Amino acid sequence: MTSTGAPLAIERFSAGYGNGELVVRNATFTLRAGAMTALVGPNGAGKSTLLKGALGLLPQVDTSGVRYFGQPLDDVRARVAYLPQRADIDWTFPASALDVAAMGLYRKIGFFHRVSGRWKAEARRALALVDMENFADMPIGELSGGQQQRVLLARSLAQGADLLMLDEPFVNVDFATAERLGAILRLACARGMTVFAVHHDLGDVRRFFDEAVLFDGTVVAHGPIEVALADAKLHEAFRLGPPPQEQLA
Secondary structure (H helix, E strand, O other): OOOOOOOEEHHHHHHHHHHHOOEEEEEEEOOOOOOOEEEEOOOOHHHHHHHHHOOOOOEEOOOEEEOOOOOOHHHHHHHEEEOOOHHOOOOOOEEHHHHHHHHHHHHHHOOOOOOHHHHHHHHHHHHOOOHHHOOOOHHHHHHHHHHHHHHHHHHHHHOOEEEEEOOOOOOOOOOOHHHHHHEEEHHHOOOOOOEEOOOOOOOHHHHHOEEEEEOOOEEEEEEEHHHOOOOOHHHHHOOOOOOHHHHOO
16 A cells, blocks of 8 residues: 555545445545545546445445555544435434534543533534534434534534545535535644545535545546646546547647
């Protein structure tokens, strides 16, 4: 493996859903520590599959080519936080925003220990980071989509992870909420966290992110935004044909 100390290094990685068909094929890239990196590509490109596969959440996956901070995930799991798509979460579960934020502390508290006043205060501080402290006692199912996203982010921040992996964190939120979430993630990176997020809006990616992995079943390009999202690369990944200047040449 290369880049042994990187937050996430993936080498020749493939994954699928157990029916013999691979959705992710021979993917290789390394995340830069302290950066916000977007995973971008067309619908059906396998972006969520890559994220879940790298976390070992799929039936057909070989994680031998995946290293977190130079080690297998099981050895550094507390340093990695995962925020799934909202559609993958049961919002009818009877929990308050504070309860959800406190779930990020379970590795510190212990799964079978009571959430004491000390830990509740820490969960409230995490909610304050995402401007949700005034909603601490509200049932999670009664919050708006954007508010739910911020509570899930508070849970990840409470965990104190060094790498945050998010699947479509900006989906179905309004412009103001997207701006707030982007600012929170930028601040987290400034404090030492690395962010890796599936995202579909190229405008948001250019506004908030430092780097991008352009993906269509495998890695098309990876690097700074202006490099990974160059017109020629976007035309290749989104199967749009050659960029206009090449068509006219």
